[in-house]
Amino acid sequence: MNGPRDARARGEAVERLVANWLADRGLKAVAANQHAKGGELDLVMRDGETLVFIEVRHRADTRHGHPLETITATKQRRLVRAARFYLHRNRLSCPCRFDVVAVTGTSPELDIQWVVNAFDAY
Incomplete structure (x- = not known):
């Protein structure tokens, strides 16, 4: 069965994998x-004093484009709005950045591409 629940479970598994992968590279x-x-x-992680908002994009293959291509201007605006809300809700004032992690393939053959400071809040 390949319903929305399966897709959500796969997405959560990829996000956990990415969180661990980034933790191995020093993020908290x-x-x-x-x-x-x-x-x-x-994902929300810390890189030293910087709060990092991380968008994880996964595609089993690149037949229909690379996962990085899915980070449109509209998606960026939504992420910035969500980040501002998160900062306000948690009463945080600190340096922030937006990273994107693109994952292609299927486990265990995954290719992970980390784009640090992928876009700016405008």
């Missing part, structure tokens, strides 16, 4: 799957 987990006005923050 803060939160995951934070729902905020108009969007969801996949």
